[in-house]
Amino acid sequence: MGKTIAEKILSEKSGTDAKAGDIVIAKVDLAFVQDTTGPLTVRLYRDSGMGKLADAKRTVLFIDHAAPSPGAGLSNDHILLRDFSRQSGCILSEVGDGVCHQIVQEAYARPGDVVVGADSHTVTAGGLGAFATGMGSSDVAVAMGLGKNWFRVPESFKIDINNDFQKGVGAKDLVLHLIGTLGADGATYKALEFHGGAIKKMSMSGRFTLANMAVEAGAKAGLFAADETTHEFLKSEGRGSDYKAIAADADALYEKTINIDAIKLEPTVSKPHTVDNTALAKDLKGTKIQQVVIGTCTNGRLEDLAIAAGILKGKKTAKNVRLIIAPASRKVLLQAIEKGYIKTLVESGGIILPPGCGPCLGLHQGALGDGEVCLSTANRNFEGRMGNPRSFIYLGSPATAAASALKGEITDPREVM
Amino acid sequence: MLKGKAHKFGDGISTDHIIPGRYAHLRSNLPELAKHVLEDADADFSKKVKHGDFVVGGSNFGLGSSREHAPLVIKMAGVSAILARSAARIFFRNAINLGLPVLICDTGRINDGDELELDLAAGTVRDLTNGETLTFGRIPGVMLKILNEGGLIPYIQKHGDIKV
Ligand code: SF4
Numbered sequence: 001m002g003k004t005i006a007e008k009i010l011s012e013k014s015g016t017d018a019k020a021g022d023i024v025i026a027k028v029d030l031a032f033v034q035d036t037t038g039p040l041t042v043r044l045y046r047d048s049g050m051g052k053l054a055d056a057k058r059t060v061l062f063i064d065h066a067a068p069s070p071g072a073g074l075s076n077d078h079i080l081l082r083d084f085s086r087q088s089g090c091i092l093s094e095v096g097d098g099v100c101h102q103i104v105q106e107a108y109a110r111p112g113d114v115v116v117g118a119d120s121h122t123v124t125a126g127g128l129g130a131f132a133t134g135m136g137s138s139d140v141a142v143a144m145g146l147g148k149n150w151f152r153v154p155e156s157f158k159i160d161i162n163n164d165f166q167k168g169v170g171a172k173d174l175v176l177h178l179i180g181t182l183g184a185d186g187a188t189y190k191a192l193e194f195h196g197g198a199i200k201k202m203s204m205s206g207r208f209t210l211a212n213m214a215v216e217a218g219a220k221a222g223l224f225a226a227d228e229t230t231h232e233f234l235k236s237e238g239r240g241s242d243y244k245a246i247a248a249d250a251d252a253l254y255e256k257t258i259n260i261d262a263i264k265l266e267p268t269v270s271k272p273h274t275v276d277n278t279a280l281a282k283d284l285k286g287t288k289i290q291q292v293v294i295g296t297c298t299n300g301r302l303e304d305l306a307i308a309a310g311i312l313k314g315k316k317t318a319k320n321v322r323l324i325i326a327p328a329s330r331k332v333l334l335q336a337i338e339k340g341y342i343k344t345l346v347e348s349g350g351i352i353l354p355p356g357c358g359p360c361l362g363l364h365q366g367a368l369g370d371g372e373v374c375l376s377t378a379n380r381n382f383e384g385r386m387g388n389p390r391s392f393i394y395l396g397s398p399a400t401a402a403a404s405a406l407k408g409e410i411t412d413p414r415e416v417m
Numbered sequence: 418m419l420k421g422k423a424h425k426f427g428d429g430i431s432t433d434h435i436i437p438g439r440y441a442h443l444r445s446n447l448p449e450l451a452k453h454v455l456e457d458a459d460a461d462f463s464k465k466v467k468h469g470d471f472v473v474g475g476s477n478f479g480l481g482s483s484r485e486h487a488p489l490v491i492k493m494a495g496v497s498a499i500l501a502r503s504a505a506r507i508f509f510r511n512a513i514n515l516g517l518p519v520l521i522c523d524t525g526r527i528n529d530g531d532e533l534e535l536d537l538a539a540g541t542v543r544d545l546t547n548g549e550t551l552t553f554g555r556i557p558g559v560m561l562k563i564l565n566e567g568g569l570i571p572y573i574q575k576h577g578d579i580k581v
Contacts, residue, residue: 023557023558023559023581024581025579025580025581036438036441036444036484037483037484037485039444039445040444040485040486040489044570047570047574048570048573048574049573049574049577050573050577065441066441066442070442071442072442073442073443073444073445073446074441074442076445077444077445080445117483118483118485119482119483120481120482120483120507122483134483134507135483135507135510135511136483136484136485136507136510136511136514137485137511138485138511138514138515138568138569138570139510139511139514139569141570142569142573142579145573146573146578146579148579149579150559150579150581152557184429184477184480185476185477185480185503185505188477188503188505188506189506218477218480218505218506220506274429361438361441361482362437362438362439363438363439363441363442367439380433380481382431382433382434382481383431383433383434383457384433384434384437384438384439384457385433385437385438387437387438387439388439389437389457
């Protein structure tokens with residue numbers, strides 16, 4: 001019997017013939033933390049007595065969630081991370097460099113790697129064929145110290161997507177639709193493996209959006225084959241030599257297969273307060289909003305900013321809407337400046353935040369007021385997520401976000417394209 | 418044998434309900450952070466909970482972020498175990514790594530305020546208020562070993578390595 005991508009990678013990294021359901025000890029190729037989970041990881045690490053890091057050059061501390069820091073408590077946490085980086089020799093990603101998951105793809109993750117991060121959206125690196133999963137501080141500390149950890153090999157769902165997308169519809173609509181179908185715990189402990197003609201044609205940016213949100217259905221990983229598109233992406237990041245082809249065997253065993261016809265998808269939105277509470281954007285017409293966020297590890301890439309700029313070019317956002325844009329990384333920001341997207345977005349009324357998580361987790365930079373409604377391109381709309389349990393968060397694509405910013409209410413982007 | 422009162426919550430309690438991101442500045446000040454435990458699900462929880470009590474959830478307990486602070490503040494509140502119909506993967510592993518058992522059983526039969534008696538070895542919870550006995554799913558072997566050492570870091574301190 002053939003193997004799924006998860007079984008292949010975990011077999012190789014554990015030196016066993018790993019099958020779904022097995023528990024294995026696997027080598028970890030990259031371990032990382034961010035500034036809200038890192039300080040606890042560092043303290044646990046120091047308590048553990050593990051001593052030197054297993055591989056300092058494959059251990060990264062990211063300062064992205066509260067960057068720049070909004071207050072002294074978090075500033076002191078940043079100091080703790082900087083000190084640990086100096087003492088241990090591991091890599092530090094500083095304020096302004098960008099969101100951990102974006103930089104992991106740009107600079108660190110390789111097809112076939114096992115990646116663990118103290119952040120649930122670590123799954124994003126599955127977009128380039130790495131087995132990447134989020135863990136807590138204790139588990140990441142162990143991976144940092146021992147260069148390995150234990151894993152249960154997940155069963156996989158085959159998500160088979162064929163046909164072309166309609167204009168104005170893309171990866172974000174697809175993944176919201178999928179989570180609406182599966183439910184927020186429909187894939188707990190499973191890997192989602194993406195297949196089909198629509199995936200072969202999909203850009204890396206779209207693949208990362210899909211992988212990123214796998215965890216919102218409870219999944220342990222969101223996996224893609226590493227193919228020519230992956231290779232081109234790695235070359236464009238100056239790391240073509242990190243490429244290796246990865247694909248599931250044709251006779252791999254899946255727990256189930258879900259078929260999706262891309263052409264039938266329409267702009268999709270998650271309503272408050274759960275990601276699986278989905279509806280079509282056109283059916284939410286008339287829902288007034290006060291804030292729009294374009295950014296985060298889900299949709300803060302160059303392609304996302306290009307879509308938003310395309311819709312907003314030469315137009316003005318609605319009077320009562322704040323449009324907040326947080327590029328996912330310094331590199332994305334620089335490219336968006338070069339391409340003129342930033343100028344377009346600022347002229348249309350947008351506010352540019354430094355690369356990082358921005359308002360996504362409610363720490364700073366765009367916390368919502370009582371009763372306020374936001375349309376965000378993020379991955380989570382839980383109660384209180386954006387700093388206030390008395391506010392309401394809708395999730396949508398960059399196209400839906402830009403169209404909604406124009407109209408001041410939730411808008412199907414096909415209306416303005 | 419653990420004995421205490423049930424604090425009942427609904428389905429889909431997220432890590433943002435347990436410890437919202439807006440308190441991230443308190444994550445290096447755990448006693449202060451712990452005062453906000455489960456605040457967005459029950460504003461009075463931290464005042465009501467007594468040492469040894471149980472948090473009883475519905476399905477997908479602990480979904481969302483990987484913040485280990487979520488099970489940590491529940492443990493700091495004195496909670497001796499979490500019972501749920503199902504639990505999110507990262508939360509489940511994090512809680513065990515902190516020595517806090519998460520037990521999967523049919524919590525629909527437990528009411529808020531019921532007195533519970535938990536027998537970890539036997540795999541049963543007795544609801545002393547309604548007289549019912551529930552059995553919970555087995556914790557996988559490797560996690561049981563970690564739980565028995567009081568958590569993952571104590572396990573590493575003792576063994577210096579991880580084995581399955
Ligand atoms: S952008 Fe949002 S979801 Fe992504 S890592 Fe940052 S806080 Fe988490």
